[in-house]
Amino acid sequence: SFDLTQPTSVSVSPGQTVSITCSGGGLGTEYACWYQQKPGQSPVLLIYQDNRRPSGIPERFSGSYSGNTATLTISGTQAMDEADYYCQAWNSGTVLFGGGTKLTVL
Amino acid sequence: QVQLVQFGAEAKKPGASVKVSCKASGYTFTGYYLHWVRQAPGQGLEWMGWINPNSGGTDIPQKFQGRVTMTRDTSTSTAYMEVGRLTSGDTAVYYCARGQFPGFTYGDAFDVWGQGTMVTVSS
Numbered sequence: 001s002f003d004l005t006q007p008t009s010v011s012v013s014p015g016q017t018v019s020i021t022c023s024g025g026g027l028g029t030e031y032a033c034w035y036q037q038k039p040g041q042s043p044v045l046l047i048y049q050d051n052r053r054p055s056g057i058p059e060r061f062s063g064s065y066s067g068n069t070a071t072l073t074i075s076g077t078q079a080m081d082e083a084d085y086y087c088q089a090w091n092s093g094t095v096l097f098g099g100g101t102k103l104t105v106l
Numbered sequence: 107q108v109q110l111v112q113f114g115a116e117a118k119k120p121g122a123s124v125k126v127s128c129k130a131s132g133y134t135f136t137g138y139y140l141h142w143v144r145q146a147p148g149q150g151l152e153w154m155g156w157i158n159p160n161s162g163g164t165d166i167p168q169k170f171q172g173r174v175t176m177t178r179d180t181s182t183s184t185a186y187m188e189v190g191r192l193t194s195g196d197t198a199v200y201y202c203a204r205g206q207f208p209g210f211t212y213g214d215a216f217d218v219w220g221q222g223t224m225v226t227v228s229s
Binding site: 030031033035042043044045048049054086088089090093094095096097098099100 | 141143150151152153165167201203206212213214215216217219220221222
């Protein structure tokens with residue numbers, strides 16, 4: 001099994017681009033997905049299969065991967081994007097979550 | 107629309123059990139796996155396993171085996187998870203979440219989430 005490691009916190013100015021990484025030894029062979037969670041709310045799926053967006057998710061959210069790192073990028077960040085972000089992947093039949101990244105929009 | 111509805115809160119004493127429910131609507135209940143995920147206060151997400159609503163089959167990670175039971179009632183499109191021998195460490199919001207694709211797809215994301223049930227364990 002492997003762990004998924006995310007930065008604890010990231011900050012960005014409105015309108016700028018920010019990237020949140022998720023590193024794990026098995027990510028090169030497993031799909032990663034990303035969730036957004038605002039305080040007091042349930043998680044919302046943002047990205048699945050590394051880089052696909054569910055319907056209704058704004059185009060400013062995108063996903064990519066390289067080697068053992070998956071990356072969530074938010075372009076033209078808005079104040080409403082301030083939230084916790086979690087990556088998720090499967091490994092040997094088990095679902096793993098990263099520890100979460102708190103995004104602050106300054 | 108597709109929904110997973112969960113009740114608000116439960117308060118239990120250490121050593122007791124809690125059974126949380128998750129009622130599905132807006133889609134074919136038996137067509138999609140349901141997963142359970144918990145989140146302790148101020149902490150991250152932790153996966154607790156899945157149930158196949160069609161067969162009742164489950165997969166529960168070793169950490170929770172023997173203490174967690176997942177069942178379903180297809181007549182009411184409701185899934186249940188019971189957690190036994192509760193400790194303060196089980197204090198968390200318990201979410202149900204739907205596997206994104208029909209049947210089981212390894213690597214599934216979770217596209218629909220319930221609003222969660224807050225379980226507080228305290229003497």
